[in-house]
Amino acid sequence: MGRAARIARRSFLIGSAALAGGVAFGTYLVVRDPENPLEASAGPGEVPITPYVLLDATGVTLITPRAELGQGATSVLAALLAEEMDLDWRAIRTLHGPPSPAYWNGVVAGEGLPIAATDDSYLAQAGRGIGAAAAKVLGLQITGGSSTVPDAYDKMRAAGAVARATLLRAAAAETGIDAGDLRTEAGQVVLPDGTALPYGALAGRVAETDLPDRVALKDPDDWRLLGKSFPGLALRDKVTGRARYGIDFYLPEMVHAAIRQPPWPDATIGNLDDSAARAVRGVSDVLQVGGSVAVIASGTYPAMKAAKLLRIDWTAPSGPREDSGDTQARLTAAFTGDARDSRLRDDGDVDDALAAAAEPWDAEYFVPYLAHAPLEPMSATAQLANGKLRIWTSTQVPLMLRDKAAESLEISPEDVEVTVLTGGGSFGRRLELDYALQAVRIAPHAEGRPVKLTWTREEDMTHDFPRPAAVARARGAVDDGGIGALDLAIAAPSTAASQMGRLGYPAMGPDVAIVAGAWDQPFAIPALRVTGYRATETVGVSSWRSVGASANAFFHESAFDELAHAAGADPLEERLRLCSDPASARVLEAVAELSGWGTDLPAGHGRGLAFCLSFGVPTAQVVEVATTPRGLRLVAGYAVSEIGRVLNPDNVANQMQGGMAWGLGHAMFAKLTYRDGVPEQDNFDSYRALRLPQCPPITTRALETSDHIRGIGEPGVPPAAPALGNAIFAATGQRIRALPFADHVTFA
Template identity: 55%
Template sequence: MAGMGKIARRGFLIGAATVAGGFAVGVYSLRQPYASPLSKDLPPGMAVLTPYVVIDRSGVILITPRAEMGQGATTIQAALIAEELDIPLDAVRTDPGMPAPAYYNSKIVAEGLPFAATDTGRVAGVARETGDMLGKLMGLQITGGSTTVPDGYDRLRQAGAMARAMLITAASRRLGVAEAELTTEAGAVIAPDGTRLSYVELAPAAGRLLEPRQVTLKDPSEWRLLGKPMQRLDIVAKSTGTERYGIDQTAPGMLFATVRTNPARGGGVLSLDASRAEAMRGVVKVVRIPDGIGVLADNTWRAFQAAQAVEIEWGPAPWPADTEALFESIAGAFETRRDSRLKDEGDIKAALAGGADVEAEYRVPFLAHAPLEPMTAFAWFRNGIMELRAGTQIPRFAVRTARRLTGLPEDLVGLYALPMGGSFGRRLEDDFIDQAVRLAWAAEGRPVKLTWSREEDMARDFPRPAAIARGRGRVEGGKVAAMDLAIAAPSVSASQMGRLGVPTMGPDTAIVAGAWDQPFAIPAYRVTGHRAPETVPISSWRSVGASANAFFHESLMDELIHAAGADPLEERLRLCTHAPSARVLEAVGELSDWGTPLAPGRGRGLAFCLSFGVPCAEVVEVTAEARGIRIDRVFAVAEVGRVLDPVNIENQMQGGVIWGLSHAMWGELTYAEGRAEQENFDSFQAMRIGECPEIVVRALESGGPVRGVGEPPVPPAAPALANAIFAATGQRLRALPLARAVRFV
């Protein structure tokens, strides 16, 4: 095991001990002056300074507890600490640390509150502060909701500044020089006479100090790392194929495992015969697990083959069996299951009393996460200790699951978080870790690496929910006068949080996120959410509710603007009540040369969505050829408060556009006999390189709250594409995927 697995107390749980020391220092507040209770346990020459900075004889280790999924989380977390610590980014090692309440996410709860990001009122502010405290009290160590940067921006810089202050104090005492006369540079404290004391030699003394109550953070004008292009710390490993993901884990004597479970999740097993599989070459054991079986073998391929050789009769799905019936279940919610009405401005009934100028129904399908690395986890139960290695966005929940299954106390279960080959929200679940623990328990003493087949990964996904929207609206005098949008979908919160044992209450804002909270002043404006019955178990998918609701909202908005005879950009700007959002719309218009003539058969489509606190607007240009629709260019602009790494923001925005367009074109899960019909990438198609357009992005900086940009570019992509197709062809597309109605080339 790398990193923290090598720098602590005894055996495997060394990493846990070190992080526990950080927790004791800083779980309540980074400014609490508590000494580390682990000082006596640390090897000579090692010190823990705050929960995020560890120094040993070989240098500085920065703890980066938010999960790395390809989004650059490790690098930006390290940069936030290193900036204040005055240490070059390429001179540090990083480690995710062991799961601990110290690494709670202070912003994740706020994403589910029924307050728009534009609401700066007192009640909204108190609610957000309460959400922060709730995340702290519950120790919610979660990566998601584009919160890594907002959550870490102040906290990680403070951690670096505190560690720097402690090192300066240690140097002052050694040299007899006032702290105010000492400076830091490149991992050393420097005296006026040029004497340099490295952080490594100062660490033991600094580790015995109390953390300072207050520190002064650098002004952005003094930044050496932040705000400038950075090379990601993992770029060499990922470019050379040497990065070690969960699927790459090895250990002496390791068993290779896979699972085969009911593709109609929850249907159970009616009967099974494993005799043929157990007699196959290399098979060690077939193990019964909930909803199916696991196989332990001497390599992954043999485990796969044996799993398929088990004769199993599956029970039926406990929900409607096919796609049509699932949509009927959703549609039924419009009549009986109102969940929220968070937007209700003006008198919509009066505005539409004379009839609607536009009335339409929109649909989006279930969508798989389908990360390239399928679900995988390493587990080893030996000498009464359960060791886990896995890519996960919820490490503390994963440890809790292992404890529940084994009955082991917390200090005998450890998890080392690994980089992931994609997630898009799928690794917010711990079902694969549950299975790995069960199989390791059955193979006591031998390490086990569980790897799902691609077919298992698709069949047993917790997809993004399907949803239906019904919209009506009226125009007057060339302007949008009324807009009424009703959305029906099952609750992601109830499904996902229910599996994690976290209670939910009140309306599920995810059902209407990206629709009710948009910054437009329409005289009569209403958005209603209807909670459909729980059927297929569902989960968060990159940009969650906004991924569907931006398509609904911006499609209806575009139809109304067209009915009014207005310009899509000018009318949105007229209606916009939020200055940062207006700047984003203006910037995307400038970037895309909006309003300039296009050749016949070409069209531009505009869409906007404010999600995760980030206003994002996109313009898609298409050409309608005889052989189909070609996407030519995409222009995307987002307001992020402050740009911390322009290269990574560009990558994230381009990736979000591709993700959104790809699924708008092709993505869907359909169901028959209670199971998903798409089993691999041949049937769950994605955008190919030749189909990818030129993507031009711009990030704006208002100086306001710093925001994350991993998800906000996704929601506007689908409606911008659909609106562009309308502009080029006159054909309105109201259901995804668009490839059901047009051909893409």
């Protein structure tokens, strides 16, 4: 029998808030249940059992309130509910649901805290409890940080279980048969004589039925759906081309908009000549939107054509402008002065160990800015009519969008309706609100009609908030055939301060992202120090798939590999010798077995190993490369992660492969460079991505030996770059310390 979960009445699932959360925010605030947002919007005959389950005469609709961006969020959330409710997977109906504090994310808040994932002490658990409590009190509805599954695992199962128990109660009242003699199967309550009552037929009774205070969750051994591979809900539509994304959204009466944005964030419009734009057939208006200029037209094509014809003189910004020729020097300047942001790891006496070393080692590493560059550019549709605002877009922060949109038009948040659409990729870009708020500000000029704003690819690429560039200085020493000391200093602008600043909120305390994936690695190097330095921001930066770990794993694992070779140690054996976390050690052993680590390779081949613990997930990867007359060829990739429990093996494998391929492609080719503050790459011809013929076959394995439930969307990215760099060294003897690798070697 599964463990019991306590349920609120018809409002929300209380769950267990850590005592520290109650102390920090007041117990009442922490256990108080947000209103069920489905109650206000329910139509005739619709019965909201919980905020996640809506019943009517035609059946059940499941609310899956995390953005679907290609990572499978909708399907896995629906499966958690469907498993407990005994629903027929072939007949599942889902909605994203409205923006609401009821859909708070209690896991993502913990990612920004300086608590190592391997730390299960009372203080660490209390700290995570405070983060979860803060998320609930603040109503933090967000998709990100690989938090969808760990946040939903208990919450959604409990919601499904209480819905099933309520349906059984309703069926008992309807038939006079004791609920204990009833069972559920494929969306029906089955009577002892085999008669089946579809859930929808019980909607009226359910509306009159009290919810149970406690329910028992299924034992995983009894799962019928979870733990086995099941097709994603949108798989058929994606394969057949029928899937619809935000950019495909259409209403018969809508008009369309395109936009020209300034080359620099704080530039303003000095002079505007819109005569040529207004002469384009189908154009109805040209207007200024903040510091940008928008065109409204009958279609996307005339709007974009007219936007290109705008003649705009932009005033120069007063602040410093990014120039890629100076980026590395500017970042390293943060190592002097008072720019130190954190020192979250300081084991042993690093200074003494380095001073005593016969041959101290040092190196400097660099990673460039990286664009999000999702295949679907930014788009949003907005309609202002009769004082009510409606927004249709793909966003990872719908509640925040609702409130900021209301603030922008000076209306009440209750007068704003947000419909979240499927996104064609994001990688963190749709955490931002800029594109949607532009549509909101255009809407009052559309005479009550919905207006869809679509960015061109060039606008999308040149007005991104990229992954920050970063630099690391590493010093180390070997001792008795192994690594004895490592001093890692990392400088980067603050992602948290940049993102929060655009929303008008302060970012308090150190930015853990500057050192994430470096300070929290489970290796007991005798003398280890990791220090973060906050560099001056010249480009607005944002969260990018795996955030700080995407850069810091390259720094940490490249330095580790260099020191292991300097010590004459095998890189795998040295990691295992120093590994202080059993789950991480199992991952390293598994990837060694999977990849054949230590076995002979043909001449000109080399294997590279890298590890990173990010988002609570230990991940190890091996890359094999070969030298050819046409350049380096990636022969094979291997990835092993420990996520605690695999809910859908196919999707987990897809995410592991996709994360590694994403990391490899960016490490090989990608960089966003600036000249006089303006990005030089504006499309995929200049911002190179991994092509299918260059992607190696990637073999994956997901371990289930941990008690923790984790997400897998991001952890596959960080080890890819250092694994490839270490493989290049193994094959060629060339040690590359700055990305992308294509600046230094040729790939076949």
